[in-house]
Structures are given as C-alpha cells and as structure tokens.
Amino acid sequence: MAEENKMDEYEQMNARIRERMDRIGRKIMVMSGKGGVGKTTVTVNLANELAEMGCRVGVLDTDLHGPNVAKMFGVEGASLDSKDGVSFLPVEVRPGLKVISLSFALEDPDAPVIWRGSMKMGAIRQFLADTEWGDLDYLIIDTPPGTGDEQLTVCQSIPELTGTIIVTTPQDVAILDARRSVNFSRRLGVAIIGVIENMSGLVCPHCHEEIPIFGKGGGRRMCADMHVPFLGEVPMEMDLRIAEDSGKDWMSEGASHPSREALMDIARAINEGTACSTSRDTSFLGTSSCKPSACASCTSNCPSRKKQQ
Ligand SMILES: Nc1ncnc2c1ncn2[C@@H]1O[C@H](COP(=O)(O)OP(=O)(O)OP(=O)(O)O)[C@@H](O)[C@H]1O
Numbered sequence: 001m002a003e004e005n006k007m008d009e010y011e012q013m014n015a016r017i018r019e020r021m022d023r024i025g026r027k028i029m030v031m032s033g034k035g036g037v038g039k040t041t042v043t044v045n046l047a048n049e050l051a052e053m054g055c056r057v058g059v060l061d062t063d064l065h066g067p068n069v070a071k072m073f074g075v076e077g078a079s080l081d082s083k084d085g086v087s088f089l090p091v092e093v094r095p096g097l098k099v100i101s102l103s104f105a106l107e108d109p110d111a112p113v114i115w116r117g118s119m120k121m122g123a124i125r126q127f128l129a130d131t132e133w134g135d136l137d138y139l140i141i142d143t144p145p146g147t148g149d150e151q152l153t154v155c156q157s158i159p160e161l162t163g164t165i166i167v168t169t170p171q172d173v174a175i176l177d178a179r180r181s182v183n184f185s186r187r188l189g190v191a192i193i194g195v196i197e198n199m200s201g202l203v204c205p206h207c208h209e210e211i212p213i214f215g216k217g218g219g220r221r222m223c224a225d226m227h228v229p230f231l232g233e234v235p236m237e238m239d240l241r242i243a244e245d246s247g248k249d250w251m252s253e254g255a256s257h258p259s260r261e262a263l264m265d266i267a268r269a270i271n272e273g274t275a276c277s278t279s280r281d282t283s284f285l286g287t288s289s290c291k292p293s294a295c296a297s298c299t300s301n302c303p304s305r306k307k308q309q
C-alpha cells in the first residue's frame, strides 16, 4: 500500500512536470565532465543574451551543493517565495529572465548541503514540477560537473529535452571528461546541441595578446573526432570574471570584448536554430551539418554510420 502511494505520488509529479514543460519551448541542459570549466558562466551569459534578444528565459540551478547561479545574476539575497504555499515563484532577474535555485532557500550561504542522491532527485523534480515559470521560450538548466544524479534526473524527468550543451576547457584532462558527457548524452538518447570551448586562451588585460594558458583547440578537435557540433571558443577575460563575481550582466556591458562576442554568436546560433536540433532523433547521432543520407559515403567512426552499415 505504501509502495502504491509512493508510485501515485511519483506519477502525479510526472503529470505536473508535463504540464509545466508543455509551456516551455526549448529545454537545454548545460553540463561538463570537469568542474570549474564555466558551465554557470555560460548558462548565465547565454540566458542574459537570449533575454536581450526578446526571448522569455528561465534558468534552473540544479547544482545543489554549489549553487552559484543566483550570485552571478546578482540576486543572491532573494528568497524562495510562493503564492499558495505549494508552488515556487521564480526570482525575476530582469523582465523576461527568471531563475530558481536552492540557494534561495538557504538561510546561511556558507551552510553545506549534505544530501544523498535520492534527496537531490526529489528536489530537482520538485523544482521542475512546482515552479511557476508560465510560458517560456527557453529553460536553461545548469548542472554540477559529471554525469550523476542531477543530470540523470533532468534527462529522465524531461524526455523531450531539446539537448545538452557541453562546456569544456581546451586541455587534455578536461577533454577526457567532456568525452564522457558526450557519451552520456548519446547513451540517454539526448541530442547534443554542441560543445563550447571556454577559457580558450587568456586575453591579457594590458597588451591584449592571447596566452594559450590551457591550450587551444582541444574542444574543436574533440568535436571533429566524436562527430558532434562545435559551438565556439570563449576566451578567458579578467573583466568577465569580475562581472560574474559582482553579479553584473556581462553581455550588456559597453565596449566590445572577445568573450562577449563569442557568447553572442553562440546565443544567436542557438536561437536561430542553426545550432539547435529540436528533434530527438536518437537513431542519427552525426553532426548538425551531416545528413543521414550521406552516411554511405562517409569514412568516419560516427555511431550513425556504423548503424547504417
Ligand atoms: N571565459 C572566462 N573568462 C574569465 N573567467 C571565467 C571564464 N569562464 C569562467 N570564468 C570564471 O571561472 C570560474 C569558474 O566558472 P564557473 O563557476 O562558471 O564554472 P562551473 O563549470 O560552473 O563550475 P562548477 O563545476 O563548480 O559548477 C568563475 O569564477 C568564473 O567567473
């Protein structure tokens, strides 16, 4: 009986998730194999840029142990609110941009969240089921590093997930982990929107020369090798880091910067659909530029080609 009730609750939650998700256009999960490569930075800046373009954007922070989204949006003082005591009201960063994060429920920002997998699963599903986003064009989901409970919960709770954006830095140890994120997406049958190579060279704030501090081109090479779309290279810039630390919108700030231009191009490509497969055709795993019909003449090791043989 208790089992049956649990099942009922699970199904009811699924139904609520369906209802919420049906009002959202594209749902994108940002992930990486390695920590600290810039997932939250990419999430926040793409969200700001898409909102700047006039899209209605929601951001869900599923990094329950290290929620940084609110700080980078400059709304870390906000608290979790509800109209009816059941659902959550997301915090409005600016018109057209809302965010929900566990950090809004934490009284002490220094308190660690010591949770097992099942609790994390429950919290993420509750945010998906009970956040009052209304109608959105985009829901961007920031995740912690790796391919664990959080990423699995998102993919399994949103079967129609538009796809994943995989963030990596160019050096070998990050690429090794990014390959796992690619294979995670494939294993779960989730489309890969593309890979972003972040911290792709450091722009010296004095001479503006680029120093390849983590190397360069590793993300692009991995994409060619694994047959996944490459979205672009975002260089390291000290001003970008300062903007994120102070919760300023980097995308709306004055003069031109290489990292901002790169992020703008990526946001545009996603919004124009050139980098965003909306279908979840899991039988075809090639790049965004190749067609299944061309598989026969292709010489790659792409899983799609192997399937067609
Ligand atoms: N292109 C960049 N130029 C300068 N600083 C950057 C850049 N990208 C990210 N950073 C900085 O690097 C740090 C780590 O970035 P961020 O928190 O976005 O990584 P993350 O992948 O989300 O980390 P975690 O795995 O802990 O969630 C932050 O201080 C951020 O401001």
Ligand SMILES: [Mg+2]
Pocket (backbone or CB within 6 Å): 039, 040, 041, 063, 068, 142, 143, 144
């Ligand atoms: Mg993060």
